[in-house]
Amino acid sequence: MVRSIGGIVLLVLGAVWIAQGTGAMSGSAMSGHGQYALLGVVVALIGLFLLVQAWRVRNRDPRQRP
Numbered sequence: 905m906v907r908s909i910g911g912i913v914l915l916v917l918g919a920v921w922i923a924q925g926t927g928a929m930s931g932s933a934m935s936g937h938g939q940y941a942l943l944g945v946v947v948a949l950i951g952l953f954l955l956v957q958a959w960r961v962r963n964r965d966p967r968q969r970p
Contacts, residue, residue: 907957911951913949914950916951917948921940922945925939925941
């Protein structure tokens with residue numbers, strides 16, 4: 905459950921940073937600065953990794969759980 909929530913939060917945060925870094929979302933000091941878009945990609949990938957891990961744990965055979 906914690907991985908799922910953390911993954912969703914990081915994925916959304918990464919998407920916002922990508923939008924701000926590319927200039928698609930304005931109104932921030934981060935707007936139009938490419939380094940924030942790159943950082944957003946990294947954060948979004950970490951969030952996606954957490955979501956995949958949460959999905960794999962949830963769908964694992966119950967007999968294999970410790």
